[in-house]
Amino acid sequence: MNQPNSLTNTSPGLRRGWLPVGRPDDFPLDSPRRVELLGEGVVVVQRRSGLAAYADRCPHRNARLSAGRVVDDCIECPYHGWRFDGAGQCVHVPALGPAATVPPTAHLSAFRLQERYGLIWVALDEPVCELPEIPEWSDPSLRQIWLPPIDINAAAGQFVDNFLDFGHFPFVHAGTFGAGEDEFIGDYEVQRREDGWGFVVEYPHTIHNNEDPLVKTGEHPLVQPRNMTYTYGAPFAIVLRLELPITSVMNVLFTALQPLNESTTRVYTAMLRNDCATDAKAQHAIDYELEIMAEDLKVIERLWDGTIPLGAGQAHTRADRNTVEFRRIMQRLLSA
Numbered sequence: 221m222n223q224p225n226s227l228t229n230t231s232p233g234l235r236r237g238w239l240p241v242g243r244p245d246d247f248p249l250d251s252p253r254r255v256e257l258l259g260e261g262v263v264v265v266q267r268r269s270g271l272a273a274y275a276d277r278c279p280h281r282n283a284r285l286s287a288g289r290v291v292d293d294c295i296e297c298p299y300h301g302w303r304f305d306g307a308g309q310c311v312h313v314p315a316l317g318p319a320a321t322v323p324p325t326a327h328l329s330a331f332r333l334q335e336r337y338g339l340i341w342v343a344l345d346e347p348v349c350e351l352p353e354i355p356e357w358s359d360p361s362l363r364q365i366w367l368p369p370i371d372i373n374a375a376a377g378q379f380v381d382n383f384l385d386f387g388h389f390p391f392v393h394a395g396t397f398g399a400g401e402d403e404f405i406g407d408y409e410v411q412r413r414e415d416g417w418g419f420v421v422e423y424p425h426t427i428h429n430n431e432d433p434l435v436k437t438g439e440h441p442l443v444q445p446r447n448m449t450y451t452y453g454a455p456f457a458i459v460l461r462l463e464l465p466i467t468s469v470m471n472v473l474f475t476a477l478q479p480l481n482e483s484t485t486r487v488y489t490a491m492l493r494n495d496c497a498t499d500a501k502a503q504h505a506i507d508y509e510l511e512i513m514a515e516d517l518k519v520i521e522r523l524w525d526g527t528i529p530l531g532a533g534q535a536h537t538r539a540d541r542n543t544v545e546f547r548r549i550m551q552r553l554l555s556a
């Protein structure tokens with residue numbers, strides 16, 4: 221059961237946020253698909269009249285519409301054959317014959333839906349804010365490289381909490397980029413977005429740059445400076461811009477989370493990079509990123525439980541300013 225003072229994958233307040241439900245290719249024409257979101261079943265269907273999302277529940281006897289088919293641009297329920305048009309209106313009830321009056325309650329209400337940043341997004345209720353702006357998305361000097369979607373045994377909030385955190389690098393990422401030299405967290409500022417539903421944090425630090433081939437040849441030092449800029453937007457979209465001055469590499473990570481149910485979350489990640497002209501380099505970048513994520517998952521898939529306490533119950537320091545701000549935004553969302 222949800223405690224009002226904690227965030228979980230099924231907190232009702234999350235209905236007021238844009239959440240990803242898949243990539244556009246996941247929804248081929250005239251093939252209704254069931255997706256899970258916040259523990260609920262949603263049917264997403266691409267028809268000639270457009271892409272739409274509804275509760276995966278027929279208003280007649282609660283059958284799954286996702287198990288039906290598309291006929292004449294209508295979703296046909298697999299149970300008694302009722303048909304719903306692009307506006308969600310029931311236009312055919314076979315049991316009543318052709319001249320029948322369809323009950324006015326035989327209607328599907330569509331959820332808000334949009335396609336952006338290579339993902340299909342759904343909001344189950346009126347969203348409190350728009351998706352964050354990602355100017356790098358349309359930068360032609362950056363190649364878009366998608367990681368495969370990954371289902372993790374942790375809550376979306378826990379993944380975001382970890383993603384925003386930079387105190388864990390030397391401990392969790394010692395096998396990849398984490399540098400012992402990077403333990404101390406210097407002062408940084410959390411710049412709140414005007415509408416209060418997001419923030420930006422800039423933080424320069426040092427890493428062990430194991431991705432740089434010139435480290436092995438001795439031409440570049442292993443310990444290299446890196447500038448990080450986090451852009452967070454409620455509830456679960458984050459952009460992390462990484463700039464490495466020694467190698468001139470720019471890597472912009474875009475991550476969005478789909479809370480599937482209480483215990484599972486689907487992670488979508490795209491990298492926008494200026495150093496991956498070849499497919500081999502892109503694959504190498506994917507493998508490295510997956511290795512880093514595996515290091516994080518070892519910790520976040522084994523946290524105490526699937527909740528993030530929003531009031532008392534956790535100790536914070538000045539190094540945690542950004543993850544405290546994340547909690548503040550979640551608290552606002554859950555009580556909005």
Ligand code: FES
Nearest residue numbers: 278280281297300
């Ligand atoms: S349950 Fe859908 S038509 Fe009866």
Ligand SMILES: [Fe+2]
Nearest residue numbers: 382392393516
């Ligand atoms: Fe990490």
